[in-house]
Amino acid sequence: MRNLSFLLPSVLFFGAACGAPSAPLVLPAADALAGQCQVVVREFSKASEEGRHLPVAVRVRGEAAKLLSETELATHLTQARPGGETLVLARAGSGKSHLSWALLARTCEKIPAIHVAVAKELAPLYLTETAKTPALGRFLAHQLGAPLTAEPSAVLQRAFGQAPWLLIIDGADELTSSERKKLEANLAWLRGLGTQQHIVRLERPGYEGLKRQPTPDQVLELPELTCAEVDAVLHSRWPEGKERSDSTAWLVRHHLDRKKPGDACYYVHISTWRDAEVVAELAQAAASGPDDLTEDPTRADVHGQWIINKLKAFGVGTTLALPWLDRIVAMGVSKATEPDLVLTEDRCLGAAGPDGNVSAEMCKGLLRSSVLKAMPAPGSFMFKNKTIADLLMARWLTERYADCGTLAGATAAMGSIETTSMVASTQAGRLCLAQLLASECSQGVPTEQVAAMADEALPLGSRDPVVLDRIKAQASSACERTVIGALYPRP
Numbered sequence: 249m250r251n252l253s254f255l256l257p258s259v260l261f262f263g264a265a266c267g268a269p270s271a272p273l274v275l276p277a278a279d280a281l282a283g284q285c286q287v288v289v290r291e292f293s294k295a296s297e298e299g300r301h302l303p304v305a306v307r308v309r310g311e312a313a314k315l316l317s318e319t320e321l322a323t324h325l326t327q328a329r330p331g332g333e334t335l336v337l338a339r340a341g342s343g344k345s346h347l348s349w350a351l352l353a354r355t356c357e358k359i360p361a362i363h364v365a366v367a368k369e370l371a372p373l374y375l376t377e378t379a380k381t382p383a384l385g386r387f388l389a390h391q392l393g394a395p396l397t398a399e400p401s402a403v404l405q406r407a408f409g410q411a412p413w414l415l416i417i418d419g420a421d422e423l424t425s426s427e428r429k430k431l432e433a434n435l436a437w438l439r440g441l442g443t444q445q446h447i448v449r450l451e452r453p454g455y456e457g458l459k460r461q462p463t464p465d466q467v468l469e470l471p472e473l474t475c476a477e478v479d480a481v482l483h484s485r486w487p488e489g490k491e492r493s494d495s496t497a498w499l500v501r502h503h504l505d506r507k508k509p510g511d512a513c514y515y516v517h518i519s520t521w522r523d524a525e526v527v528a529e530l531a532q533a534a535a536s537g538p539d540d541l542t543e544d545p546t547r548a549d550v551h552g553q554w555i556i557n558k559l560k561a562f563g564v565g566t567t568l569a570l571p572w573l574d575r576i577v578a579m580g581v582s583k584a585t586e587p588d589l590v591l592t593e594d595r596c597l598g599a600a601g602p603d604g605n606v607s608a609e610m611c612k613g614l615l616r617s618s619v620l621k622a623m624p625a626p627g628s629f630m631f632k633n634k635t636i637a638d639l640l641m642a643r644w645l646t647e648r649y650a651d652c653g654t655l656a657g658a659t660a661a662m663g664s665i666e667t668t669s670m671v672a673s674t675q676a677g678r679l680c681l682a683q684l685l686a687s688e689c690s691q692g693v694p695t696e697q698v699a700a701m702a703d704e705a706l707p708l709g710s711r712d713p714v715v716l717d718r719i720k721a722q723a724s725s726a727c728e729r730t731v732i733g734a735l736y737p738r739p
Contacts (some may be wrong), residue, residue: 276358277407279281280392285356288339291409292353304347306336309467316468318347322354329465330412330444337453338470339523340421340634340666344450347470348418351448361414362391366431367422367625374430374688384434390417399439415445421452421664422634424588428663429567447617449485452634453665454693475513478524485528495531503542504550504707505675508700509734516704517550522635533557540566544707548673551639562613570643573619575599578642587644591620591629634666642670656687665693665701672705681706682719682728689727699731711737 270303288696295301303318328334334598345365351364362372364387373383385400394403400701420431426606438445445522449464473715482499486492499505504527507664508514518524541553559569576599580588596611614620619636620629631637639663649655659671671677672684682701686700713736720732 249710276409277411277413278390280407281356281360281362285361287355288349288356292350298698301346301350303350303392304343306468306696309337309469312572317674318350319354320625321468322351325351325446325448326355326358326413326656328414328446330446331439333447333449333462334466334468335464336448336450336468336470339472340452340638340691341520342470342472344417344452344470348448348450355414357656357729359412359414359550360408363416363710364388365418366427367419367630368438370431370434371423371427374427374623377434378431382431382434384438387438388438390614402596404438404441404443408445411681412444412446416448418450425661425663432548453697454663455660455665455693472519473521475507475515475526478515478518481521481524481650482528482531485525486531491532491535494535495528498534498539500525502543502545503547505594506549508703508710509738516700516726517545519704522633523550526551530554530557544709546673546707547641547668547704548639551635555636555639558617558619559614561617562610564602572599572602573640574643574647577644580626587641589630589640591615591631592627604666635670638664638667638670641667645671646674646676650726651714652683655680656683659684660687660691665697669701669705672702678706678710682722685719685728685731686724689725689731695727695730698725699734702735706735708737711735713737 288305292301292550299685305315305317306321308314308316336347336533347364348363352361353360364384370383370387373386377383381400389398389400389403390396392403392407394400417667420428423431435447453469479535482495483492486495504515504517506516508516518527527550530550535539540556542549545553555573559572560566564572576591576596577587577589579595579599580590585641591614593608593611593615596614597608600606601610617630619632621632622628623630631640633723645655645658645662649658655671655677659668662668668684668688672681677684685698685702688701689695716732716736720729723729723732
């Protein structure tokens with residue numbers, strides 16, 4: 249979603265007249281946010297007309313047959329319980345941010361609504377927040393047009409009063425664990441103000457079953473792409489004729505056409521729009537050059553090869569690309585063992601280059617590459633998407649923690665089943681599969697999600713029934729035994 253902060257109304261707070269009280273007069277939130285709403289609605293209408301927005305449906309957790317259309321979800325949110333929370337879960341690359349933008353456009357004319365992309369817009373404010381001016385409070389006050397000197401609590405209470413409003417939070421799963429704790433503290437502060445907000449959180453699947461407080465009013469899930477939806481994306485990238493037949497043969501050769509068990513058709517390794525785009529690009533690269541993807545790939549192999557292909561463009565060798573990024577990531581590990589994934593040219597220059605040497609030209613090439621994207625702060629970059637960050641986090645975790653129990657605990661601290669999936673997809677992580685599964689099951693993650701994670705992480709050639717028998721015998725829960733049972737080679 250575009251950052252709309254520059255579209256704030258120019259005058260929302262009026263200076264006091266001579267002899268008048270000094271407290272600013274605050275416009276109601278609906279008026280203060282009207283300009284932003286109009287812009288978002290116009291952009292949404294244009295995107296819908298041009299086919300850049302395709303409405304989706306979400307599944308109600310616990311009611312597998314119940315789907316809410318995007319329109320029904322928006323209507324539901326405008327009538328949701330003040331003080332409550334709705335959780336929308338979706339895998340990285342499945343369109344969460346786009347959905348959050350669509351929900352803002354569909355609701356803001358009916359109820360005051362504010363959208364925050366927390367990793368981009370909130371995390372930088374944590375550095376200077378105080379008890380009276382928490383980062384979230386400062387952000388919301390700014391969205392309402394408040395001067396920097398205004399106290400956020402007073403701004404929000406004057407603007408919203410006791411009227412219901414929506415706070416749409418996108419990307420909390422992209423925060424570090426310490427930033428997530430700060431977000432939770434910020435939300436507790438907001439709830440304590442007494443305004444009548446309903447919070448909508450769009451995140452990746454995590455440990456919401458046991459850990460989340462307060463308990464969400466409703467948990468919704470954005471389904472993975474069906475085989476038909478994936479095929480449509482791939483066919484749009486692979487024109488008719490030899491290119492399509494060669495690419496399809498490449499897909500089959502690497503077992504990327506493998507489907508999940510069940511009546512509905514879903515691919516194991518192509519679950520999201522991002523997965524489909526990555527696979528399409530890998531097939532095209534293999535058609536015009538060497539096919540370096542392993543024959544029996546894991547999720548880590550697929551996305552790792554995409555990174556390697558991108559870095560080849562400025563001369564980084566195939567075997568050198570990921571170890572180079574590993575060294576840069578390791579440069580940002582704090583004493584609290586929490587990696588900082590913000591990259592700068594200085595940080596790149598501080599790590600050994602791909603072949604041991606490093607130059608400003610090489611670092612500038614990396615920062616300009618499609619592996620990274622610019623952050624609001626000048627000269628700062630982050631990995632282009634959460635899947636890339638997951639892979640590099642997985643490589644860092646498996647390098648740091650040799651003990652399987654410690655690795656499973658450190659992985660769980662990341663708070664995402666997708667990070668666990670990437671850890672289990674690495675060669676070192678697979679050696680700790682039993683502990684990783686036990687950790688996931690103990691967190692209350694639905695068994696079918698743990699099974700899907702294990703299926704995409706374990707190559708077909710690594711499924712030795714003898715090894716699986718041993719892991720299953722040592723399992724301590726029905727969830728673990730069910731997941732292991734689903735991994736045995738199918739006839």
